[in-house]
Amino acid sequence: MNQDWRDFVVTVDQRGLATLASAASAAVESLARPTGPRSNLTPAALHELIWSMEICPEAGSDLATVLADLGEVVWKHGVVPSDPACVAHLHPPTLIPAVVTELAIAASNQSMDSWDQSPSGTEVELHLMSWLAHLIGMPTSASGIMTSGGTASNILAMTLARSWAAQRIGFDVLKTGLPEQASRWRILCSDQAHFSVQRAAAQLGLGRDAVVAVASESSGVLSVAELDETLTKLSDENLEPIAVIATAGTTDLGAIDPLHEVGQRARDHGAWFHVDAAVAGALLLSDRLRPQLAGIEFADSVTIDFHKLWWQPFNASSLILSDAQQFDLLRVKSNYLDRGDELEGMINLVGRSLDTSRRFDAAKVVATLRTLGRRSMASMLEHLVDVALFAGERIEGNPQLELVAPPASVMCVFEVRGANRDDLRRIQQRLLARGEMVLGRTEIKGRPALKFTFMNPLTTFDDVERLIAMVTAEIDS
């Protein structure tokens, strides 16, 4: 095919933009697909289909054809988070303002590491981070950074907590590595906390065993009595809690730990107080739901994922610090990027990040919030909480099913009476294989369970009835 590569370089002149717009419209058309949360292609058939696609032919093809092929081969066989039967994970449908802004983000390709690669982008991200810190209720010293996800935000928070613990005993951990005392350092969180806490401890050289899991109550919230007991035990053993983590919205049950109480314990023991609000941080937008997060404002750091209940395309997370100066604990000077001799006001965000080159994801979040406004975002969230409560009521009234705990945010976790782990696996896998439902399956304190995670604000109460009927039909079959 006779094409000129010059036509594919993004330019912002009239011709370049017209070419981009027409390609974008072909990409949008390629998304059209039959209904259902996923196709019923077997893993083997899917493998064959994808691997038959030539990755890099000697000569290229027309873009419209390539995009149409992607539609047939890839999008048609992906999952559809906007389908009400896609309820396994914290995997949201996305919002149009964010998705179209992604195109602008990619086309303009600002890089967030240095001011000279993203002058306006740097200010937008800082503005968004300050707004979020204010929403949390933190002091004006607070600010943050966007990261690729809740895992990255939690790892960054624990990196800072570790450097802070070292700094307090006169150690520059970035330069000399861990001090001897580090073998006594512990990170406390509930047994329902996300596994990224363990990953952080492992990456930071503290080891997974440095994470002490505090027993949670049956509702999934951290037990403060157990936390007190654990802290006493650590002190008896001459071990030092350097960080205490509360989870606001656990991955399975959506439970929100008692933030005030956990924060108080962290302060009493001189430990860094981190709140992992990757899931429930969005509740801050709702006057009705926000009180559930009382105490979050006292955190040293907070993780909030925009790519969960803010309906942003991946990647979009943030870590907010109550004292943004603490990011200095991370800073590594580089000769070419962050020299420290820039003009006044030229901030290089690389100083706050574990990444160097970084996407301007703040733009899509801002576009979304400005388009929908706080009230609409809050309504969407409140609806999903109501959907989960409704599912809880229906499951409670169903003799074949049993709730593991009352829904605390947007999840509903339940057992099937008389069914074991294998039975649940069969139910979930059959629904997945037939492409009828992407259902969650987990284990809470050794109890195998199924899970609905309601992320789609278009989900209706009728959809919930239908999902429950589909599960019970599968039990009976």
Ligand SMILES: Cc1ncc(COP(=O)(O)O)c(C=O)c1O
């Ligand atoms: C409570 C919590 N924290 C952190 C994460 C990690 O988020 P991500 O998948 O964006 O890395 C999750 C993911 O589900 C989560 O539920």
